[in-house]
Amino acid sequence: MVKGPRFLKGHGTENDFVIIPDPDGALELTPAQVARICDRRAGIGADGVLRVVRTAAAPEVAALSAEAEWFMDYRNADGSVAEMCGNGVRVFGRYLVDSGLATPGTFHIATRAGLRGVTVPAQGDVTVGMGRAALPGPDGIEVAVGSRRWPAVNVNMGNPHAVAFVEDLAHAGDLFTAPAVTPASAYPTGVNVEFVVDRGPRHVALRVHERGSGETRSCGTGACAVMVAAARREGADPAVTGTAVTYTVDVPGGRLVITEHPDGSLDMTGPAVILAEGELDAVWAEG
Numbered sequence: 001m002v003k004g005p006r007f008l009k010g011h012g013t014e015n016d017f018v019i020i021p022d023p024d025g026a027l028e029l030t031p032a033q034v035a036r037i038c039d040r041r042a043g044i045g046a047d048g049v050l051r052v053v054r055t056a057a058a059p060e061v062a063a064l065s066a067e068a069e070w071f072m073d074y075r076n077a078d079g080s081v082a083e084m085c086g087n088g089v090r091v092f093g094r095y096l097v098d099s100g101l102a103t104p105g106t107f108h109i110a111t112r113a114g115l116r117g118v119t120v121p122a123q124g125d126v127t128v129g130m131g132r133a134a135l136p137g138p139d140g141i142e143v144a145v146g147s148r149r150w151p152a153v154n155v156n157m158g159n160p161h162a163v164a165f166v167e168d169l170a171h172a173g174d175l176f177t178a179p180a181v182t183p184a185s186a187y188p189t190g191v192n193v194e195f196v197v198d199r200g201p202r203h204v205a206l207r208v209h210e211r212g213s214g215e216t217r218s219c220g221t222g223a224c225a226v227m228v229a230a231a232r233r234e235g236a237d238p239a240v241t242g243t244a245v246t247y248t249v250d251v252p253g254g255r256l257v258i259t260e261h262p263d264g265s266l267d268m269t270g271p272a273v274i275l276a277e278g279e280l281d282a283v284w285a286e287g
């Protein structure tokens with residue numbers, strides 16, 4: 001049997017990841033290998049892979065190494081690369097602390113979308129500074145499932161999102177396939193699609209179809225995109241009022257609490273769990 005690298009399995013609100021420690025950046029992780037590892041029947045099974053690399057050993061982010069010792073190299077389940085993963089960065093921080101690679105407290109993690117600050121206590125929920133949302137438009141974006149269509153808001157959280165407010169989350173259908181989003185030119189690199197319903201004052205619930213992973217039980221960047229779209233829909237903008245706004249965002253896999261501050265920055269708090277550890281073999285060795 002050809003032995004591969006050590007891995008861990010973790011999740012944040014049931015958005016689940018295979019974590020592969022690769023401190024020196026020695027592994028060539030091909031899209032095919034990632035897809036095989038994430039396969040829920042023939043592999044370990046996950047929504048994505050978090051490769052743990054020293055920032056200084058990762059040429060694409062090495063310039064951030066003075067501020068962040070570790071780089072979260074995030075891959076979607078189909079092997080594609082994404083800029084950011086909000087649940088992933090909480091789980092990544094939990095892994096660093098639990099394994100002794102970081103001390104409990106606040107520190108930075110490098111991502112393709114830039115630095116993200118995490119606050120990781122010795123136990124319990126993790127808070128991430130998610131950066132600022134951008135709402136680049138255009139007007140007129142629509143999301144369609146079957147014969148239903150909804151207007152959608154383009155929110156960029158380092159990665160792209162289309163947020164659609166719907167009457168019933170069941171109207172999003174089975175979400176096995178990606179909803180149609182138009183115009184396609186609004187999202188040249190693909191898009192994550194969130195369907196949102198109201199649950200109460202500053203309390204919403206979502207379902208998501210993730211670019212490169214399909215329907216998942218949670219999406220942290222998606223939950224932040226939803227929070228900002230929901231706040232603007234009610235006319236709340238902390239940059240204008242000077243008052244922070246907090247939303248509770250329910251996802252199929254749990255609950256996230258998200259605050260937008262007057263400087264536009266977003267904090268997201270939620271669980272991050274490491275639940276297993278092992279060693280890859282055949283699934284890895286096929287190249």
Ligand SMILES: N[C@@H](CCC[C@H](N)C(=O)O)C(=O)O
Nearest residue numbers: 082085086087159219220221
């Ligand atoms: N689940 C993630 C987002 C992962 C990346 C996304 N699928 C993309 O391609 O942009 C999260 O928690 O943010």
